[in-house]
Amino acid sequence: MPRNKFQTIIFTLLMTFFMVYVMICYNIALEMGSMKNQIFLLAFHEMIIMWPAAILIELLIGERLTMKLVKRIVTPVMEQPIFMILLISTMTVCVMCPIMSLIAVILFRNPGTEIVSVWINTVVFNFPMALFSQIFFVGPLIRMIFGILFKSETRKAVKIK
Structure with missing residues (x-):
């Protein structure tokens, strides 16, 4: 997990890119009635608008509001890394x-x-697709990539800011 502002920005760029892409593909597939190969390319048209929007919202509003909600819910038992990851993701x-x-x-x-x-x-x-993607696919993928990029700094336990 990010330890400073630079890492937070990198983490946000990665997470928002993949989440926005997955959700755009999902919504286009819903509109078309099924998943088709062309959706993977069509999604990039909306990415031009939605990815920067997601970055700004996450950095300006989302992160702070998420952490306020997490602080209201967390208990000492939940301070184990897996509970914190699931709670922050949710x-x-x-x-x-x-x-x-x-x-x-x-x-x-x-x-x-x-x-x-x-x-x-x-x-x-x-909501169900976003939660599923965040917990089971995009979240783990981005944490793995982030862990590779910032190897020595990500081995510490997840803490609330």
Whole structure:
């Protein structure tokens, strides 16, 4: 896990890139009715907008709000690294999924007067996939990559900032 601002920025760049890409592919597949090879390329069109948005939201709002939520929930028993990783990952999805879904609805779905219902529908579809991806796929992959990049500094236990 990141130990300083530079590492936080690198971690955020990696995590947001992969999470945004996975979620864009997922949403395009939902719209098309199934997964197709062309989706992997189509996703990059939305990445141009959604990745920078995710980076800014995570660095300016998401990280702070996530850690406030984590601090309200954590107990001494939960301070073991695996519990902290799962709690931070879950709270990150709880913060980022509704915000990013709202941005996607406004920019790509043309909801008109149905913005609230389309947004809620989008969050309901996106949340399980975002949580699954964060905990079982993207999160472990990025922590592994981050561990390789910052080998000696990531062996310490996860602590709340």
